Amino acid sequence: GAGVSQSPSNKVTEKGKDVELRCDPISGHTALYWYRQRLGQGLEFLIYFQGNSAPDKSGLPSDRFSAERTGGSVSTLTIQRTQQEDSAVYLCASSLSLATYNEQFFGPGTRLTVL
Amino acid sequence: LAKTTQPISMDSYEGQEVNITCSHNNIATNDYITWYQQFPSQGPRFIIQGYKTKVTNEVASLFIPADRKSSTLSLPRVSLSDTAVYYCLVGDIGKSSGDKLTFGTGTRLAVRP
Numbered sequence: 732g733a734g735v736s737q738s739p740s741n742k743v744t745e746k747g748k749d750v751e752l753r754c755d756p757i758s759g760h761t762a763l764y765w766y767r768q769r770l771g772q773g774l775e776f777l778i779y780f781q782g783n784s785a786p787d788k789s790g791l792p793s794d795r796f797s798a799e800r801t802g803g804s805v806s807t808l809t810i811q812r813t814q815q816e817d818s819a820v821y822l823c824a825s826s827l828s829l830a831t832y833n834e835q836f837f838g839p840g841t842r843l844t845v846l
Numbered sequence: 847l848a849k850t851t852q853p854i855s856m857d858s859y860e861g862q863e864v865n866i867t868c869s870h871n872n873i874a875t876n877d878y879i880t881w882y883q884q885f886p887s888q889g890p891r892f893i894i895q896g897y898k899t900k901v902t903n904e905v906a907s908l909f910i911p912a913d914r915k916s917s918t919l920s921l922p923r924v925s926l927s928d929t930a931v932y933y934c935l936v937g938d939i940g941k942s943s944g945d946k947l948t949f950g951t952g953t954r955l956a957v958r959p
Contacts, residue, residue, distance in 0.1 A: 735889070764947070774890070774949040779939060822889050832939050832947065833880040837889025 733757075735838035737823050743844045744813055752808040752841045756825030763806050764835060765798060766822040774822065780806060781829045813845045850934050850950035857956050864921045866953045868934035871915050879910060879917045880935040884952070890933060894919070921955075929957045 736755045744750050756763050765777040777790050780800045791797070795813075800806040810817055820842050824835035851869040858864045870879070878897050882890035894901060896908040896917070907920040921928055931952040939947055 766949075773933065773951045776947045776949070779947075824889065829939060832937075833878045833895045833935065834892050835890075837891070839887070840889055 735823060735825055735836050737821075737838040737841050739841060740839065741842045741844075743846065745846050746815060747812055749809065749811045750813055750843065752810075752821050752823075752843070754806045754808070754823030754825075754838060756804065756806070756823070757836055758804075760825035760827055760836070761803060762826045762829045762832060763800060764824045764826075764832075765806070765808050766824070767792070767819045768822055768840070769819045777808070779829075779832075810843075813843075815845050818843055818845045850936050850948055852932075852934060852950040852953045854951070855954040855956070857958065858924055859958050860925055861923050864924050864928070864955060864957075866919045866921075866932050866955070867916055868919070868936075868950050869916045870934070870936045873914050873936055874938060876938050877936050878938075879908070879914075881906070881908065881917075881919045882933045882935060882949070884931045884933065890949075893932075924955075924957045926957050926959065929955060931955070 738753045761782055763780040766774040768774050778785055778798050782803050783800045795811045798808045820840040822837055822840045824837040826832055826835045878895055880895040881893045883893050884890040894903055894906050894908045896910050898910050901908045909918040931954050933952045934950045937947045
């Protein structure tokens with residue numbers, strides 16, 4: 732596609748439910764990144780993928796968070812047993828390769844609200 | 847892991863030059879410095895990147911002193927549409943365990959008529 736797309740754009744869920752957030756990177760981009768941005772705050776780095784591999788998952792906030800990427804393209808960020816503190820905008824970005832991590836192209840984000 | 851510090855907010859008027867400085871005292875040898883712009887309800891957008899000295903593109907200039915412990919984003923003749931949050935990004939990734947990309951807390955620039 733022309734840019735990074737994310738779905739859904741908005742998600743409202745109840746505490747304790749699981750949610751899946753999807754990211755479609757720019758075609759041909761091998762590196763993919765997930766961030767969390769709480770209201771009025773900066774970006775919190777969560778995880779990156781090189782191809783389908785996530786070499787380092789230490790940035791994920793807790794074991795309720797997981798991410799995967801298939802076919803070197805679409806990525807899914809899953810949050811299990813959501814808590815109110817998970818409410819935030821989740822941003823996905825991609826870059827041509829890991830070597831060009833500085834020039835990331837961001838999607839519009841998914842706004843997650845946990846009631 | 848380079849921690850970055852930026853001013854929380856800045857005000858300017860249309861037509862003025864704006865300089866936003868980011869401090870990154872423990873920047874690593876291989877780290878590049880990148881600046882992003884973010885409008886409300888949108889993802890950040892790449893502006894400029896550099897390693898040392900000065901870099902200029904059609905949008906901005908980036909000044910990096912010899913010690914690389916800080917960097918300054920310079921926006922010439924700002925307009926109302928430059929009102930946004932500006933982030934500096936310093937870091938490296940893919941080299942070792944625990945690598946993270948650290949965005950600064952962001953500087954909220956307000957441009958007034």
